[in-house]
Each structure stands twice: as C-alpha cells, then as structure tokens.
Amino acid sequence: MTNVVEVQGLSRRFGGTLALDGVDFCATQGLVHGLVGVNGAGKTTLIKHLLGLLRPTSGTVRVLGLDPVRDPVNVLRRVGYLSEHREMPEWMRVAELLRYTQAYYPSWDMGYARELLDTFGLDPTKRVGGLSQGMRAQTGLVLAVAHRPDVLILDEPSSGLDAVVRQDILDAIVRTVADDGRTVIFSSHLLDEVERMSDRVTMIHRGKIALDGMRDEVCGAHHVTQLRFAERLDRLPQIDGVLAASGGARSWSVVHAGPVERLRDAAARAGGDVSESRNATLEEIFVARVGRGTRAEAA
C-alpha cells in the first residue's frame, strides 16, 4: 500500500516554543489514522502542516506526493478538511455555501451533498450564523466530503458535539474509507472513538511521536496485568516494560508493554506473581504513556 502522507523530521517552533520536534509520520492509503494526544501536544500543528497552513521550521511534508506549501492548490483540491472551530462565513446560507464550495472542486458530487443534507436534516435556506454547534459540524462535514477527497482530515471533529452528531461524523469516516479506499486522518480526545474507528494510531506527546502503529498491534503489545506479592510493598519495584502502576501493599495493577511472560519473570524476581492479564485499551495505554506519574519515559 502507498503512503499518501509522508512527514519526515518535521519540527516547528513558535517563538521559544518547540511545538513539533522531529516528527515522522506516514498515512497509508485506505486506512483510518487516529491522532491522539493531550491538549497542546501538537496534533493540530501537525494537521496544519498537512494542509500547508504552517511552514515547517525543518523537515519535509508531502501530501499525495506534493509539498502543500509550494503547491497548495493541487493538494487542497484532493483533500477534505473539517477544522476544530468549523469556521464558515456566518452570513451565507447553507445552499450558498454548498454552491460556493462546489466551484472549487471539479469532483464535487452535488447529489451526495444533498443526500447528506437530507440525512442530517439540515435546512439549506438557513444562515450559517443561525446554526447550532452540531449543525455547523454537519455542514462542515458535507463541505469536507462532498468532493470525495482522496484524503479526509478531521481536526477534533467530535469536540463539543452530542452523540447523534458524533455518530454522523463516524459514519462519514466509514463511508469515505469504503469509497474506493480513501484515507482518513482524524484527531480526537475521545479515545474509545479512536480505538473503534482507527486502523492506525499515532500518539503525540510534547511535540514528539510517543507511539505509532497499527491499532491491533499497539493494543496487542500492551497489557493490563494484576500482580500479587508475598510481602506488602510501599513502592512497586523497578520492572522493565511497566509504563504505569496503581494499587498498593500486596496487590498492584500495571500497564506494561511487551509479553506477559517477561513481566511474570521480572515479577518473580521481585517476589511476586501475575494473577491475571488482559490486553490494554487505547485509553489505558494513552494514560500510561502520557499521564502524570507514569513510568513511560523510563520504559
């Protein structure tokens, strides 16, 4: 499979702040890529580089084989984008907005756009300024997908939305991918959503890629394991692969990377044993790797 997005050594500095630090990122055709990270981690900055809205301080960005800063027209024509703040001209009516956007995209499918409007129950005569948050998101989504883009980029598409609108957005992602193997890149705080929708997960933390891989491999490589020790422990001993630990005394729960057998051996050396183990959820991995008081950096 080919990479539609290739980012190599991308760094971006805003004054004294290093927002992205040597980021390498690839998006493969036909997959859904989930970007996760805490607020300010660098997700939106990375997305803005993919759209050519930001110029790299160093490193390269290629979208569909093109540099989005030097060749914005040919990149943007094949990309659909829904921004976090869903900026649209307040004075325009929804129908006008559709016609206006249609003019930019030779591949615009007005039938598909109308079908989506009907599905969402959007009134095309309504002004954008009079739309609710959810309606704005739905309108923005129609604008982002109706030209059937090769790459659909959604920046926090679920932010501040109710469950119904969130489902609309997830359906659109599914339809986009089902549609001739197009690619979706979306950032989200809702990790269950990312876990459910993504084929590949990229975790950004403090401007660096903390974790990148296929979702099943990532989840399969991390476990939540219960450890029991013969003696009461004030602190869990240093065990390789443990990213985070909770509990106390004789019973501890750890999130760790790597096979359970390795952890069992390490625990045995410290006088403990594995009582039970399961695959970690993305949220548990995320909290273990980027949350407070974790051992991720040591691991």
Added chain:
Amino acid sequence: MRAPVVAMLWEWWRITYRQVLFFGVLALAGGWSVLARTGSDPRGAFVVFMLIVSLAPAGAMAAWSRNPFAGYPLPLAFVRPVSTRLLVGVPMAYMAFICAAIYAVPAIVLRIGLGAPLPVAPVAALLAVAMALFCASNWFTRGKAKRLLATVALLIAAGPAWRWLNPWHGAAGGPFPPPLATDSVQLGVERYAVLVLAAVGAWAAAVTGVAAQRRGDDMADNGRLTPATPGRAAQKGMVEQFRVVMDVVARVPCPTSSPLAAEIWIEVRARALPVIAMGVVLALLAPGVLAVEGSTGDRILLVTFAALSLSIPFLSGISTSFWNRASSMRAPMSPFEATRPMGTARLVAVQVGVAAAGIIGAWAVIAIAAVLSLPLYHDGAAASLWHALAARPAAQVAGAAVLGVAAFTTVIALLATVRAVGAIYGLRLWLGAVAVVAYTIALAFAVATQHLSEAAIGVHLWALAVAIPVGTGYAVVRVLAARVLRAGQLLAIAAAWLALAGLAAFVMGGIGAALEPLAPAVAVLTLSAALLPLSAAVAAPWAYSRMRHI
C-alpha cells in the same frame, strides 16, 4: 484579593491599563512640551487644557474599544455571585475614575511642575459624570439602534446641560485661545449635587438594562451573546448591517463555473456590495446637502459631507476587506479561506481588486448623485464642470481615469501588504512603522525649520529612489522562489505595468508635465515611484503567501 470589588477593579485595570497609561503619558508629555514652549502664557495653558480634556475621554473609550460584546462589556461575569448593582457600579465608577484621572493627574503634575493654571476638581467631576453617562448609554441594552439613539440623545442634551451648569468662568469673547486661570472652571455645590444625581441616574438606568441582559431578556442583534468564532465580534458592525440589507435586495446565486468566479462572488457579496450600499445612502443625502448649502453657503455642511463621503467607503472597505477579516493564528486569513484550493496570487488579486472596485463604486455613486444635484447648489455649477471636462481631450480624461484607478488599486494592494506583513511580524512591524513615521515627522520638521541642508535632503530622496526598485527586485525574487507567481504571470504583470507607464507618459505629456525642470534626485524618485504598481503586484502575493503558510 478576597473582596469581589477588589477583584473586579483588578480585572478592569488589567484590561485597560495599557490605554490608560498611554493616554495619561501622552497628555502629560504633550502638555509639558507645549508649556515648555509657551512658558507662562495663559493662552498656552488653555491649549494644554483642551488637549488633556480631549485625551481623557478618548483614553477611557480606547480602553474598551476592542470589546467584542454588545451591551454590558463583560457578560461572562454574569455567572459570578455578585449583584447586578455591583456588577454595573464598580466598572462604571472605575471608568469614570480613569477618565477623570487621565485629566487630573497630568493637570496636577503640570500645575506643580510648571505652574500651569489648570483647573482640576470641577473638570475632573464633569469628565467623570460624562463618562458614567456614556457608559450607561452603551451598557443599558444590546440593541445597536437603541444604543445609538441613547448616545445621540446624550449629545443633544449636552448643550442645554452645559448652559445650565455654566461652568466656564474664564474670559469670554476676545481672541482665541482665551487665557486660562485655575478658577476658569467652577461649579457650585448645587451643581455638584446635580452631577452626583446624574451619575446615580446613569447607574440606575444601566443596572435596569444589565439586569435584563443578565436574565436573557435582551439578546444581541444577531441573537448571540459571545463571539461565534475566534476573532469575530458578537455585535454587528456597520458593514455587516449593510450586508444583511444587500442580501435581501440583491441576492445573486454563486456561480459554480470556476473558482475565480466563486471567489469574486463571495468578495463582492461580503465586502464590495455593503460598501456600495453605504455609498448609495450617502448619495441619497447629496441633494439635500447641496440644496441646504445652496441656500446658506457657509460650506461647513458641504465640507463635512465630502469628508464623510470620502472616508466612510474607504475606511469601511479597507477594514472589511483586510483589517477585520475573520482571523486565525493572528492572521487575517481563516482556515476556511486558507484551505480553498486557489493560488495565493489569485486570491489576493481578487481581494484587492474587489475592495478597490467596491470603494470606487461607492464614490462613483456619490459623485453621480452630487453631479446630478449640482443645480440645487448653484445654477451654473454643472455647466462649469462640463466645460472644464470638455476642455480636455477625451483620451486624456479617459487615460487619467484609468491611471487614477490603477493608482488607487496600488494603494489598496500596498495596504493589504502592510496588513499581511503586520500579521506575520506583529509588534516588530508596528514598532518599525512608528520609528519610520517618527523619523519622517522629524525630517519634515527639520526641513520646515531649515535645519537640514539641501545635500542631506538629496541623500534622503536618493535613498528612497533606490529603495523602491531594490525592494521590488527582492519581492520578485521571493515570489518566484516560493512559486507564488509563475514566470508567465510575472511577465503579464510586467506587461500591464509597461502599458500603464506608457499611458502615464501620454497623460503627463498632454498636460505638459516633464521631468527636466526637476532636480535630479526628485526626477529619479518620480521615476522610481512609477514602479510602485509593479512593486504592489508582487509584494502583495508574496506577503499573503507568507501569511497563508505562516
């Protein structure tokens, strides 16, 4: 900071202190510099008095000028456990106090330091109450029309109120400016009492209105309390009001044939048509103004109308097209705009072209109305105008008109460039601009007072003459390197510029203008300035590209 009042005062100080300090220092420095020249002349003191009096309300109003909310300026404070009486009273008292302080502090310093006979207490009291009334007229409702009416009513009432208060006890009649003394402005006890009553009335009216806003009975014109998107004000500006009107009057469907047509459509709909609509409103006033002027002949109304006719379309057009565009990342280009699949050069060309067309269109409408109304002003006025135009060859007149449009579009493009560069470099650019302006003023002053030799003047002219082509060359290299313009586009721009240059030579030749009589430096600078349309045509796309891919 346990007490809510202290916390509220701190909040207001944090919001306003820059403007308060700026205007306070300006008043003090301006007053000091004038008094240093005029010495003990009491007329000089009057000039200083007028300067500080005008800076005080300007400073207080500037302090909240960037507030995006209609009505009460801090509606997010409605959720705080504080009574509406306090919510209104504390900021109103604060605004009244800073207005009085911007006057009183410099006045006291100048009085002690230089012995200037500036009255303090009565003037500070008048300014404080005026500010409280102004706050009330702007805070009591979110409705723009009601606020405007209240402000106009206040201004109308100010005349009779001033006559009744009769605070001026200085010299009357005689030459202007009159001498000033510390007792030139006086208020009796009963006058002070009335001022206190007026302030209390303003507070009570504002409390009533703000209470309605707090419980949701008074929404903004667009039904929103808070800005809908970052960088966007909740209250509708003048341009937006006209945009709504034009949406009803002239709603043309967006063409879908090409991105260029769609881009022109959105710029015309959103920015040019509202400005032209303003021109139409001003044009409707033209017959009345000329008729009144024809009968009175004092010219004040005519001059005011002409100034408004020139400034309103220009300022509205510039602000709506460049300065007040929905912004993101500190740049006046939202992601909605920046992610359109259209080249930056085309995008900026459409924006500049439509902005210029809108302003020129508004002026043209006003001019046509004025010309048609000329018989109301003076019987022979229209005929003299036609004679003056007919005396010139038609080709010359048409050529001059084309050059005028090109020159104006160049100005708009340069302003757009400045706006974009300002968005990129922020404070550094504005500090640089302030330095350049200060240097230019100092230079002009030195020339006017003959402190600069001809050689030094020549050096400056030569430097400017060289800077324009060098800057243009730099911009050309940058746009080609960044592929913002292709070589073919650049050649087309150069060809258009050559055609304009030829036209300029033809028109100049027609009126007998020549470079030979000019000093070499002036002649070279004139030729260099002719490059400006070319400079603007490459600098604007380059600056916009930098802003788009910031």
